Amino acid sequence: MKDWTQHYATRASRMAASEIRELLKLLDQPDIISFAGGIPDPDLFPKAELAKAFADVLTDPVRSAAALQYSVSEGYAPLRGWLAGYMGDLGVPCAPENILITNGSQQALDFIGKLFISPDDTVLVSWPTYLGALQAFNSYEPRFDALPGPDNNRTVESYRTEGGPGPKFGYAMPEFQNPTGASLTLSERERLLDTAEALDIPLVEDSAYETLRYDGERVPSLLSLAAARAGGIDTCKVIYMGTFSKSIVPALRVGWVCAARPVIDKLVLIKQASDLHVSTLNQIVMHEVAASILKDHTAHIRAVYRARRDATLKALTDYMPAGVSWTPPEGGMFIWLTLPEVVDGAALLERCIKEARVAFVPGAAFFADRSGRNTIRLSFSLNDEAKATEGVKRLAAMIRKVVAGE
């Protein structure tokens, strides 16, 4: 076979298959209890409403002609308008021109990398952070440094003392973070904004799990806080990303960016050059379904996921040995476990699959420096109470074995 590597751009050297992707293949084996994939439960998809919306559009000769044709890169105008209203309800007064429709929020991450990152630029992320963000940004060859956060005492000065140019932007998931499930408090959000302002860098706010709050009071988004400080969205430097993947369905690939107009205008050009536009039909259907059922539907799925979270947390309390710790998440899909130092998450996974038929994601994948070897991520979205209990029991037994050196 001829060699291709000589032809690749330097950035391609960083591209490697992800552990999560390989793990997703395990989900097909029915005897495995999986806490691995951070995916919604398909039993909760609003299938009837989606089927009706597709049928309504496709059986109307005028609507179907438009729904099946090329369309503008910024997105379907009524959906942009609806999302401007939705963002307004979340405390961000904005216009349709502040919205770009993307193929889920993963594509927004890629576009933000494309817009901002030159090779060797520094991007600030939390430690750990969303693996998909690391993958998307890595295509543009950045370095990573730690975002100011609850678990470090980074000052503005600490980012300036490295001799080179300062960081390029910061990336945060303030609500029920993937992978930790943790949320930033109001004062932590304010501190993040203070630092970003002092460094004069944009902040990227990934709010993929925003609709999945099970306890506690909603905390204002970074975007709403920044827009209030700046006197409006068009003069603030937070770029917000949302998605319907967790609240309606992932497969239609509909997400959005909400930001100042100059940034949206640039991202529209990137969208055009990257793949022209999001499926016209999917945007029209998502608009129809979201406008009619989002509120009631998310109330329903929250009730289901809340019960699963509670069952998983109870099982952890009941079965985990001493030396294993976790923090109860107020929402989202994830619980983050810190294991005794002696336990390696990747090795544990291998044994768990072979010997205990239970799966999760080793935590190291979520650290830009691949640290965190003794951490693991559990997703509770797919397992009912019985499965969650049985799965945690199996996992706990295996951790006991590893700690005992068996």
Added chain:
Amino acid sequence: MKDWTQHYATRASRMAASEIRELLKLLDQPDIISFAGGIPDPDLFPKAELAKAFADVLTDPVRSAAALQYSVSEGYAPLRGWLAGYMGDLGVPCAPENILITNGSQQALDFIGKLFISPDDTVLVSWPTYLGALQAFNSYEPRFDALPGPDNNRTVESYRTEGGPGPKFGYAMPEFQNPTGASLTLSERERLLDTAEALDIPLVEDSAYETLRYDGERVPSLLSLAAARAGGIDTCKVIYMGTFSKSIVPALRVGWVCAARPVIDKLVLIKQASDLHVSTLNQIVMHEVAASILKDHTAHIRAVYRARRDATLKALTDYMPAGVSWTPPEGGMFIWLTLPEVVDGAALLERCIKEARVAFVPGAAFFADRSGRNTIRLSFSLNDEAKATEGVKRLAAMIRKVVAGE
């Protein structure tokens, strides 16, 4: 408003709104006869078949759960399998592992840029070439040079004498090129492959219009010729891009890459980092519709487009003044006009819209160096015989005026 430009990556400086995109907005004005957008006629969309396929999937509880869920980045397995057979019928024996599903072929162009282009690498394109390819590649900051072709006498040596590294890859649209409508002969294809082999560079073959041949015999694709030379697809260096946008509908955003496995494996990683996967539902529906109607449906749309091409060509012969030349295309959607030197395509367009209510795309947009000021592209896909005749009449009258200095 705060300044964003300081935050952008250097590549972002090349991103500017395209003339074509601005022009597409004109299509909404009903009194304009448009030869501008290279888009399929929505009256030809197989709406009933698509409506049925969506309904079949969405009303089946098992299929709909999978169709609405996240899925693998390489694409829906049955569609990959079907496309492997389709490519086999086109003379390219291959396996499902040689196929990646993309959001139309525009996304394949972006991914190829991401995989191969480091800043200042040289990419060979034809002069003129597809504007969307220039836009996609420009995100990765290449230089452009001319591909060996019928209108130049570039030798292998001519690419080596520039001192720096040789070109990175070549990009060609051998069938009914956008914008010229021209196709490469078999010997021109062989010459292109000879040059690429001598330079040891991959060739990217964009075959977006492959299904739209109205006259003449099919010429083997670069991929089939290269695979035959190399003894199989996995040892050849042509990367083929196809799409259902012209043969079925564009809005579902389903296209594909067919290439050697090592390249597909890398592109799958890029797909994952860029936006995870193409809409699962859209892939399932496209598979169903393509497998059942592609052959008959494309025969039908070819008959319609052939008549429109013929009407447009006849009108050009009947009405264009001396000094305007064009070459009849054997397929696709475009006719390329070379106007008298004194006529500037962009200025002509402005007057045509204002004074004659007829639109097209100025040719300079398709040249990497923005030359070709006296060329224009006409798309014949949307206009029936009466409209084509009236539109060409209006255009010819305006060209006469400009030539006469009026």
